[in-house]
Amino acid sequence: xxxxxxxxxxxxxxxxxxxxxxxxxxxxxxxxxxxxxxxxxxxxxxxxxxxxxxxxxxxxxxxxxxxxxxxxxxxxxxxxxxxxxxxxxxxxxxxxxxxxxxxxxxxxxxxxxxxxxxxxxxxxxxxxxxxxxxxxxxxxxxxxxxxxxxxxxxxxxxxxxxxxxxxxxxxxxxxxxxxxxxxxxxxxxxxxxxxxxxxxxxxxxxxxxxxxxxxxxxxxxxxxxxxxxxxxxxxxxxxxxxxxxxxxxxxxxxxxxxxxxxxxxxxxxxxxxxxxxxxxxxxxxxxxxxxxxxxxxxxxxxxxxxxxxxxxxxxxxxxxxxxxxxxxxxxxxxxxxxxxxxxxxxxxxxxxxxxxxxxxxxxxxxxxxxxxxxxxxxxxxxxxxxxxxxxxxxxxxxxxxxxxxxxxxxxxx
Amino acid sequence: xxxxxxxxxxxxxxxxxxxxxxxxxxxxxxxxxxxxxxxxxxxxxxxxxxxxxxxxxxxxxxxxxxxxxxxxxxxxxxxxxxxxxxxxxxxxxxxxxxxxxxxxxxxxxxxxxxxxxxxxxxxxxxxxxxxxxxxxxxxxxxxxxxxxxxxxxxxxxxxxxxxxxxxxxxxxxxxxxxxxxxxxxxxxxxxxxxxxxxxxxxxxxxxxxxxxxxxxxxxxxxxxxxxxxxxxxxxxxxxxxxxxxxxxxxxxxxxxxxxxxxx
Ligand SMILES: Cc1ncc(COP(=O)(O)O)c(C=O)c1O
Numbered sequence: 001x002x003x004x005x006x007x008x009x010x011x012x013x014x015x016x017x018x019x020x021x022x023x024x025x026x027x028x029x030x031x032x033x034x035x036x037x038x039x040x041x042x043x044x045x046x047x048x049x050x051x052x053x054x055x056x057x058x059x060x061x062x063x064x065x066x067x068x069x070x071x072x073x074x075x076x077x078x079x080x081x082x083x084x085x086x087x088x089x090x091x092x093x094x095x096x097x098x099x100x101x102x103x104x105x106x107x108x109x110x111x112x113x114x115x116x117x118x119x120x121x122x123x124x125x126x127x128x129x130x131x132x133x134x135x136x137x138x139x140x141x142x143x144x145x146x147x148x149x150x151x152x153x154x155x156x157x158x159x160x161x162x163x164x165x166x167x168x169x170x171x172x173x174x175x176x177x178x179x180x181x182x183x184x185x186x187x188x189x190x191x192x193x194x195x196x197x198x199x200x201x202x203x204x205x206x207x208x209x210x211x212x213x214x215x216x217x218x219x220x221x222x223x224x225x226x227x228x229x230x231x232x233x234x235x236x237x238x239x240x241x242x243x244x245x246x247x248x249x250x251x252x253x254x255x256x257x258x259x260x261x262x263x264x265x266x267x268x269x270x271x272x273x274x275x276x277x278x279x280x281x282x283x284x285x286x287x288x289x290x291x292x293x294x295x296x297x298x299x300x301x302x303x304x305x306x307x308x309x310x311x312x313x314x315x316x317x318x319x320x321x322x323x324x325x326x327x328x329x330x331x332x333x334x335x336x337x338x339x340x341x342x343x344x345x346x347x348x349x350x351x352x353x354x355x356x357x358x359x360x361x362x363x364x365x366x367x368x369x370x371x372x373x374x375x376x377x378x379x380x381x382x383x384x385x386x387x388x389x390x391x392x393x394x395x396x397x398x399x400x401x402x403x404x405x406x407x408x409x410x411x412x413x
Numbered sequence: 414x415x416x417x418x419x420x421x422x423x424x425x426x427x428x429x430x431x432x433x434x435x436x437x438x439x440x441x442x443x444x445x446x447x448x449x450x451x452x453x454x455x456x457x458x459x460x461x462x463x464x465x466x467x468x469x470x471x472x473x474x475x476x477x478x479x480x481x482x483x484x485x486x487x488x489x490x491x492x493x494x495x496x497x498x499x500x501x502x503x504x505x506x507x508x509x510x511x512x513x514x515x516x517x518x519x520x521x522x523x524x525x526x527x528x529x530x531x532x533x534x535x536x537x538x539x540x541x542x543x544x545x546x547x548x549x550x551x552x553x554x555x556x557x558x559x560x561x562x563x564x565x566x567x568x569x570x571x572x573x574x575x576x577x578x579x580x581x582x583x584x585x586x587x588x589x590x591x592x593x594x595x596x597x598x599x600x601x602x603x604x605x606x607x608x609x610x611x612x613x614x615x616x617x618x619x620x621x622x623x624x625x626x627x628x629x630x631x632x633x634x635x636x637x638x639x640x641x642x643x644x645x646x647x648x649x650x651x652x653x654x655x656x657x658x659x660x661x662x663x664x665x666x667x668x669x670x671x672x673x674x675x676x
Contacts, residue, residue, distance in 0.1 A: 039571050
């Protein structure tokens with residue numbers, strides 16, 4: 001365990017500092033590490049040895065800042081949702097990641113990783129995708145840089161997120177169906193990892209969330225941390241304090257939540273709320289609520305909480321939202337759960353669906369199904385009148401329109 | 414070196430036979446749940462020098478389609494690690510060649526590594542291959558346990574492994590070094606041994622403390638013979654699994670397969 005770090009204060013007295021960041025060995029408390037076959041070690045080691053110095057280079061930061069501003073459209077607004085605030089009798093801000101170019105927070109990470117890949121001398125990019133948002137964000141930055149792009153996507157997801165498949169193709173990417181296992185995000189990730197094993201020299205794997213072997217969880221969290229960096233400044237402007245009472249985000253692998261929590265991890269007054277997909281109900285057998293149903297184990301190269309059988313077989317998750325349909329969570333979140341630093345809630349398909357309807361009608365914002373899970377949890381959080389609540393609206397709902405149209409009758413009371 | 418601390422059927426084999434060793438991998442519980450012992454016995458009778466029994470896993474990252482499908486089929490048949498241990502009870506009454514278990518770390522973690530080591534050692538299993546177990550973690554947490562139980566641990570090296578890391582892996586390994594022939598998942602038909610001479614020479618020159626076995630994409634007599642020029646032997650997996658999947662007379666076909674490879 002290394003979450004308790006002894007530090008000295010300015011008077012030289014030691015105190016215990018809770019460290020929620022990754023340690024030198026790549027662990028967040030009991031979770032993380034790099035459980036990978038030898039074939040991947042050289043690539044992952046190169047990344048581990050070089051990522052910090054590369055992303056701290058001035059030329060890297062200048063290029064990144066410029067792209068985030070002029071291409072992605074950052075900073076994204078922090079919007080006071082007046083009617084939603086009235087309904088819940090509190091003050092609610094939405095961090096508008098849905099307004100990012102390509103429609104979700106995923107592009108913050110792909111911009112960073114493509115710049116990193118170029119500095120590593122890689123010429124071929126692979127990625128996995130669930131909802132297709134990370135695939136689109138990867139295809140986009142590859143088009144921008146003129147690099148070859150191959151995206152693995154579960155055959156089931158290709159069917160339910162068709163518009164995103166077409167977008168990726170239009171952007172010049174090759175979309176390869178993952179036909180193994182449950183044919184969803186987990187299997188697409190397996191296929192991407194296998195591709196990397198078979199192409200170890202020229203290829204960089206742009207992983208789409210805070211999952212995978214160290215240093216990926218830390219790398220992706222750093223690229224997404226722009227979300228809470230901006231939040232702090234925007235909150236000072238709007239409320240006089242950088243700290244809200246609550247930060248709420250949905251968790252698939254956990255990248256938008258990692259970005260929204262990042263600069264608040266050691267700010268105890270800020271309640272961190274992570275929302276998982278309960279699917280048809282946490283104990284229905286059709287769920288993706290990992291902290292409720294999971295046990296420690298190894299998935300995709302990292303030790304974390306994951307849904308599995310007693311024999312250690314990874315089980316098929318289920319959620320109406322393809323982006324939350326993952327049987328694990330990033331190791332950082334497993335540690336936030338274990339230490340109690342973040343509180344985990346789960347929201348069913350129907351609750352998320354209705355929250356999407358609510359936000360559309362009350363604020364004129366159609367959210368992604370993933371983000372709708374974060375809205376829905378307002379029903380369960382004991383917010384007070386004077387509280388300031390920030391919800392990370394991770395993406396927009398265009399990609400989910402077919403689901404919103406076809407399943408309306410089923411979910412509306 | 415650590416390997417000298419261990420004395421089991423695997424180390425004894427390498428002490429007496431240094432060339433042309435054939436190691437065959439098969440998936441437990443495949444094609445039928447109860448085929449594990451039949452296959453093991455037929456491999457011994459056919460002349461395999463050692464075997465690796467695969468522990469099926471839902472997400473075998475390092476494996477190509479053939480082994481993936483055998484894993485899925487075996488899981489569908491109802492195999493679990495517990496069941497494999499049951500199936501292997503009493504195997505040393507009839508099996509005299511070295512037996513290794515190969516799988517992914519999550520299976521071992523859920524079973525409990527200490528319990529697994531103790532159960533395997535009781536069965537007379539000689540070693541394990543867990544490709545996604547980090548070498549560091551093995552040294553830190555498990556090496557003493559494995560050595561105390563006379564269980565070998567086999568690690569992999571690949572064409573991209575640096576000379577320095579190869580040394581480190583050699584020090585941690587006991588039994589043999591698994592030399593992955595090409596940068597590849599298992600059974601990748603797009604890859605073969607052509608062009609790997611320089612790499613195999615490099616391995617040969619490295620003068621490891623441990624014997625070496627070349628695996629991945631070894632599929633027939635020709636590739637087996639070629640690999641054996643550079644190592645103590647070779648490992649066949651996917652090609653054997655593919656044969657099993659098409660076989661109607663397991664014992665006969667297995668013996669034919671082995672004698673065809675060894676000729
Ligand atoms: C809009 C949106 N939000 C959230 C997620 C979930 O991913 P993460 O937990 O990494 O933010 C996705 C994934 O596809 C997404 O598209």
